[in-house]
Amino acid sequence: MNLRILLAEDHAVVRQGVRQLLLDRGVAHEVAEAQTGAEVLMQASRHPYDVILLDISLPDLNGVEVLKRLKRKVPRVPVLMFSMYREDQYAVRALKAGAAGYLSKTIDAAQMIAAIQQVAAGRKYVSPAMAEALANYVSFDGEQMPHEKLSDREYQTLCMLASGKRLTDIAIALSLSVKTVSVYRTRLLEKMKLRNNAELTFYVMTNRLVDLNPAMTA
Numbered sequence: 001m002n003l004r005i006l007l008a009e010d011h012a013v014v015r016q017g018v019r020q021l022l023l024d025r026g027v028a029h030e031v032a033e034a035q036t037g038a039e040v041l042m043q044a045s046r047h048p049y050d051v052i053l054l055d056i057s058l059p060d061l062n063g064v065e066v067l068k069r070l071k072r073k074v075p076r077v078p079v080l081m082f083s084m085y086r087e088d089q090y091a092v093r094a095l096k097a098g099a100a101g102y103l104s105k106t107i108d109a110a111q112m113i114a115a116i117q118q119v120a121a122g123r124k125y126v127s128p129a130m131a132e133a134l135a136n137y138v139s140f141d142g143e144q145m146p147h148e149k150l151s152d153r154e155y156q157t158l159c160m161l162a163s164g165k166r167l168t169d170i171a172i173a174l175s176l177s178v179k180t181v182s183v184y185r186t187r188l189l190e191k192m193k194l195r196n197n198a199e200l201t202f203y204v205m206t207n208r209l210v211d212l213n214p215a216m217t218a
Contacts, residue, residue: 003028003050008040037061056083059175064152071098078119091130101125146192157184162204
């Protein structure tokens with residue numbers, strides 16, 4: 001299988017490594033690169049791709065929002081989410097938004113290649129961790145958990161606050177103003193009926209929404 005792939009990732013070293021891997025293994029004959037959500041949307045509308053490999057953490061737009069826009073622009077192109085976040089944190093949201101699969105950056109090269117080839121062939125890619133996350137989701141018989149009522153930006157803010165990041169840190173990471181991040185914090189606390197960051201962190205840890213291993217949250 002010789003594919004044309006669009007790789008969206010804001011870290012140049014990661015982009016170059018993944019690009020070289022896919023070319024060297026003969027998975028792709030062309031790997032275009034994008035480092036922002038705007039670039040992804042522009043390139044996807046101008047050029048045909050077989051697969052889009054999309055990071056959730058982009059500097060200008062949340063990856064899930066980019067995914068939703070891609071599914072309106074190029075609905076037939078499979079989008080494989082690629083992120084440092086574990087499958088049980090974002091996989092369900094990504095699949096509901098139209099993703100063909102979800103890859104954690106902790107996977108090895110063989111798993112990445114298998115996932116790309118699977119979605120390029122028109123199938124979904126579901127890892128064991130993602131299957132568990134989906135099983136946990138449906139086990140609630142359609143009743144939403146408090147965090148499932150949040151928007152994608154609010155959910156991202158929730159996870160970052162629980163990881164110990166300050167509003168200033170979150171604002172820089174998401175390319176937003178501190179005031180905007182503060183509004184997200186206020187909204188998510190109201191929606192989840194929580195009073196402060198301590199309750200927020202307890203909720204996140206109890207429901208295993210964030211991996212507090214420093215190697216994964218850095």
